[in-house]
Amino acid sequence: MTSSQQTPDPHGHEHGPGSGHGAAHGAGHGPDPGHGSGHGHGHSHSHGPAAPVSRHLRRVIAAVLIPFATAVVVGLVVLWPGGTPAHERTGVGFDRQTEQGKVVAVEQVDCKDVNAAQVPPTGDTSTPQGREAVNGQQGQCEKATIEVTSGPDAGRRFVEIVQPDAPRQLDEGTGVVVAYAPDAPEDLQYSVTDVNRKVPMAVLAGIFALAVVLVGRFRGVMALIALAVSFLVLTLFILPAILEGSNPLVVAVVGSSAIMLLALYMCHGLSARTSVAVLGTLISLLLIGLLGSFFIGWASLSGNTDDYTGLIHGLYPEIDMSGLLLAGVIIGSLGVLDDVTVTQTSAVWELRQADPGMGPRALYRAGIRIGRDHIASVVNTLVLAYAGAALPLLLLFTIAQSSMGTVANSELVAEEIVRTLVGSIGLVASVPVTTALAALVVSADRPAENAGVRPAGRGGRRRRAK
Numbered sequence: 001m002t003s004s005q006q007t008p009d010p011h012g013h014e015h016g017p018g019s020g021h022g023a024a025h026g027a028g029h030g031p032d033p034g035h036g037s038g039h040g041h042g043h044s045h046s047h048g049p050a051a052p053v054s055r056h057l058r059r060v061i062a063a064v065l066i067p068f069a070t071a072v073v074v075g076l077v078v079l080w081p082g083g084t085p086a087h088e089r090t091g092v093g094f095d096r097q098t099e100q101g102k103v104v105a106v107e108q109v110d111c112k113d114v115n116a117a118q119v120p121p122t123g124d125t126s127t128p129q130g131r132e133a134v135n136g137q138q139g140q141c142e143k144a145t146i147e148v149t150s151g152p153d154a155g156r157r158f159v160e161i162v163q164p165d166a167p168r169q170l171d172e173g174t175g176v177v178v179a180y181a182p183d184a185p186e187d188l189q190y191s192v193t194d195v196n197r198k199v200p201m202a203v204l205a206g207i208f209a210l211a212v213v214l215v216g217r218f219r220g221v222m223a224l225i226a227l228a229v230s231f232l233v234l235t236l237f238i239l240p241a242i243l244e245g246s247n248p249l250v251v252a253v254v255g256s257s258a259i260m261l262l263a264l265y266m267c268h269g270l271s272a273r274t275s276v277a278v279l280g281t282l283i284s285l286l287l288i289g290l291l292g293s294f295f296i297g298w299a300s301l302s303g304n305t306d307d308y309t310g311l312i313h314g315l316y317p318e319i320d321m322s323g324l325l326l327a328g329v330i331i332g333s334l335g336v337l338d339d340v341t342v343t344q345t346s347a348v349w350e351l352r353q354a355d356p357g358m359g360p361r362a363l364y365r366a367g368i369r370i371g372r373d374h375i376a377s378v379v380n381t382l383v384l385a386y387a388g389a390a391l392p393l394l395l396l397f398t399i400a401q402s403s404m405g406t407v408a409n410s411e412l413v414a415e416e417i418v419r420t421l422v423g424s425i426g427l428v429a430s431v432p433v434t435t436a437l438a439a440l441v442v443s444a445d446r447p448a449e450n451a452g453v454r455p456a457g458r459g460g461r462r463r464r465a466k
Contacts, residue, residue, distance in 0.1 A: 057444065061275045068282065069261060075254035081240035099151040100196060101178040103144050103170050111141040114161050144170040146192060148178060158190045168195065175199075219267060226263040233259050234331075242327070245318050249289070252327030256285060256334050268342060273349050276441050280341040280434030285330060288426035292329045295418050296322055305412045325415060333423040336378060340427055341434045344371050348438035363439035371431035379424045386420045 142162040148154055162170055170176070175196030181189050212220040238255040242248050260281055268274040296303075303321035304313050313321055348367045352358060358366070387394070390413070397407045407413050 057272060057441065061272055061441070065275055065278065068257075072254060072257045072261065075250070076237065076258060079241050079246050079251055079254060080237060081244045081246075096193070097180045097182075098177050098193065099153070099180055099190075100149045101146045101176045101190075101192070102149050103172055103174045103176060104147045104157070105145040106170060106172050107143050108140050109143045109161075111163065114141055114143065140164060142170060144192075146176060146178060146190070148190060151180070153180075153190075156190070158187070160192045222267050226266040229262050229266070230259045233262070238327075238331070242319060242324065243316060245316075248320055248323035248327040249293070249330075252330045253285070253289065256330055257282070260285075260334060260338065264338060264342065272441065273345050273438075274342075276438045277338075277341040277345040277434065280345065280430055280437055281334075281337050283433050284337050284341070284426045284430035285334065287429055288333050288422055289326070289330055291425060292326045292418070292422045295422060296326055296329075299414055299418060301325060301411060301415055301418065303415070305415060325419075329419050329422055332419065333426055336382060336423070336427060337430055340371075340374060340378060340430050343374060344431055344434040345438045347371075348435060349442060352442045358443075360439040360443040363443060364435055367435040367439060368432060371435055375428055375431055378427055382424055382427065383420055386416050390416050 141164060144160045144162055146158055146160055148156045148158075160170070162168075170192070175198075176192050177194040177196055178190050179193045181191075209224055212224055214220070216223060233255055237258075238251055241251045241255075260278060264274050264278055264281070268277070301322060303323075303325035304310055309321060309324075312319060312324075344367060347370045348363050351363055351366050393412060394407075397410075397413070408417060
């Protein structure tokens with residue numbers, strides 16, 4: 001095809017060599033009459049941003065997304081909490097007053113001398129507790145002196161006895177977290193609850209941020225900012241709103257939608273391509289919410305399965321724990337959904353730019369072939385992630401020699417199964433949904449309005465729409 005020929009558009013438009021894909025990228029590379037459009041497609045589509053879409057298409061996308069974004073903003077305003085509700089500390093688990101401390105001295109002592117473990121009065125060592133008590137009296141214990149370094153009692157010291165089989169050993173100079181119980185006797189008010197890990201965690205976070213910026217450059221910086229914004233939405237809106245008594249499902253939907261809009265547009269720019277990914281993510285989230293609500297109710301999952309959820313229910317009995325479980329399913333699926341929808345949308349856009357003659361059906365078929373590979377890897381990743389998180393629990397069931405049916409039927413495991421399968425269904429559905437949306441949108445565009453520059457050649461009478 002020579003540069004003077006016109007190519008028929010599958011939607012009835014005619015455009016010369018400067019329209020369609022060639023014009024969209026001509027601003028960055030210039031027309032190449034010596035090589036024709038085929039050469040331009042092979043090089044220009046991967047060097048710059050996506051071709052701008054027409055005003056008509058921008059209006060259509062805006063007509064869908066602006067009401068949605070407005071509803072999200074209204075939801076944030078209506079549900080915005082006044083702060084985390086105050087309550088009287090129970091002294092259980094994380095609900096304790098804590099201060100910082102430091103191990104200033106460690107000395108070896110005989111466990112019998114410090115009465116580190118009490119053997120059962122009957123002398124029965126057939127139980128695990130009895131055997132641990134006997135072992136605790138036969139070894140060398142550590143007598144650690146801890147100094148409180150924060151709070152009103154800074155400088156105060158107390159002694160902590162560490163048994164030889166304790167999972168956490170203390171060394172001189174180690175930073176620790178100490179719990180404070182004001183109602184206890186003075187010599188028992190402080191106790192070590194954990195090791196202070198702030199420095200290694202901060203270093204690891206710094207390495208992560210540096211790697212993201214070095215590889216991702218500007219997009220990496222925007223990704224880190226979006227991550228911080230997502231964390232702020234989670235800590236300033238979602239968690240306090242749930243504690244304040246708002247419906248966990250409504251809070252999760254509004255908060256997830258806000259995170260989705262902010263993160264996607266910050267990372268990928270304000271474009272039609274990103275807007276299509278937003279629509280695909282939204283539809284998939286709605287499907288996950290409907291499926292999660294149905295199966296959590298059908299399987300009679302209460303969401304109150306361990307000490308932490310039991311403590312939450314005890315402190316705030318008005319919280320709907322099954323709704324909290326559903327909110328977790330939605331929020332947990334959002335991050336992977338973003339990845340799938342953005343990838344599928346970008347694939348369809350690049351296919352269209354590589355071959356402007358492709359119609360929506362051809363684009364969908366090519367995009368879905370890419371999506372099938374994505375589905376296989378993402379679903380496997382999601383299942384393994386949940387299995388890894390529940391590995392200690394699965395080990396306990398293995399030790400108990402429970403059958404697979406018994407394990408799956410227990411509420412603790414059933415929650416993870418429902419969470420995994422509902423999220424995976426949403427991920428699988430997001431591929432054809434987003435691919436179809438992207439193919440329809442990019443094919444429905446009006447190429448005459450896309451150029452942004454005056455096309456070259458005899459077909460160059462068309463200008464950018466005013």
